[in-house]
Amino acid sequence: MALPKQKIRVMAATPIEVAGRRLLPSVLVRTIQGETGPESTFQIVQLRPISVVEEGPDGTRWIEIPNATTHALSMMAAAGAGVAVVSLLILGLVALMRGKAD
């Protein structure tokens, strides 16, 4: 069985005209395609908006589209890893101090 092929592209969506401004969105497209046998196939596609370029009377501006949920989850994962590291450090110090005291 061959490994699935992954393709990542940044594609421009159709510009949006709103309130005298022109918004040019871009989307990250991640495609995973594979064949699990001679007559079987699968495909997974993820579309994630990444930014909008605004063209207006004030000029051109690039605006990032944040993923607040992913950011919050990443922060929580980092906090969890920090708790584990600090706890292991304390446990190591306690073991070291008790070893010296004996």
Place this chain on the structure above:
Amino acid sequence: MTDNPRMMTEMQEMVDSINVDRVFGPVEDLGDRQIIPIAAISYGFGMGFGPVEEFVPESTPPAADDAQVATAGGGGGGANARPIAYIEVGPEGTLIKPILDEQKVALAGILLGAWTVGWLGVVLKTLFSRR
């Protein structure tokens, strides 16, 4: 890939209906400001075909080489769209307001709390235990 044109056509229609423009919703006019919803979309499908291997008793004479072999197959797919932000165009200019998935964050918060309490328990047990 496969010789089942109907299933391939339906799958292709599903794929064609989801393109990058679907990520940005239609402009909603709210008076002095306009709102454009933004979603993260993912979809997937899989299908497979193969010859049918049916039970043939030993007493049955062997089939001719040119006998037709039945084929069977199946497939399935799904799509998911999750709102992640919206664009607000108003008198202040163009702003992007993120949307937090509170259910996921709350679940992760509970897991983080349990993780922290567990580590705290291990540390306190070690500190106050006899040697």
